[in-house]
Amino acid sequence: MPDRSEMHRKMRGRNFAVLAVLVSLVILIAVATYVKLGGGF
């Protein structure tokens, strides 16, 4: 039988990593859209 807590730990880590990547992408796309529409820094 697999170790349930180890399995949950792995799944939590996976979810967190995926969320971090998605949030970074959304921020990048938002900033790129802002620049594309003529906004400056």
Added chain:
Amino acid sequence: MLNSQTITEGNVKNPSLENIAEVQDFWVLLKPRVMSLSIFSALVGLILAPGEIHPVLGFTAILLTALGAGSAGALNMWFEGDIDARMERTKTRPIPMGRLTPGAVLGFGLTLGIAAVSLMGLLINLFTASLLAFTILFYVVVYTMWLKSRTTQNIVIGGVSGALPPLIGWAAVTGSLSLEPMLLFAIIFSWTPAHFWALAILCKDDYNKANLPMLPNVAGLEKTYIQILIYTGLTVAVSFTPYILGFSGAFYGVIAIGFGLFFIWKAVELYLKKEEKNARSLFFTSIFYLFAIFSGLALDRLLFGGVG
């Protein structure tokens, strides 16, 4: 495509610790080493292109190129699940290991590819997006599905997709193409056969097991050594063209000659000694060579403005 013996209902529906997919598995699907060449060569195309691009958009274009390359890698692994299972080099990939189902890999690859191309069109320009779409489709459909299992020229023609990223970087800035980015394309295109045939010599038994018609398996080692020698010479000759045509300066010219001679020497050494260690040495030299040539082009432009 994956056959039902590789993956069973049991190991998907009742996951154990060994076959739960992790972030690492999705990372492997992107073929990070292949992706790094795409990122690097697209970046050099972007640096060499005349005109300016906002750094945020430049970074976005490179990232989307990387995602596009990753989607091509994932779709390649989706299609080749059963071939990967038969080869030592690839049998630990997520599908043969039963950690990801072919359907999940297909979904991941398609989502990534469609997102990368769409965002490239919306945020950069439509021409660059079509180049990216063409690159992905060429790698997946023409190379993976059509040529790879049918002809020894698979990696020669398939090299088109690996050679396109510098054009994507260039087009992100200019919205068009010209002779100079075509030379970058020609360098990578002519470089690909020597690089992959050196690897194919090392993995000869693996390719036999997978029944893939790589040149060393079909034509024999002697003919492969000669072909490698010819393509290496061609690559080095093509690498001189940016200098000869005035697109780059003396700094690049010296790098192209120096590293070109070293690359040719390694190919000659393989032809003369015919040992596996020489094939391995040529394989790594080819990676080092391409990195040096493209770095030389970029540095020449950044440091000296590309005039000799």
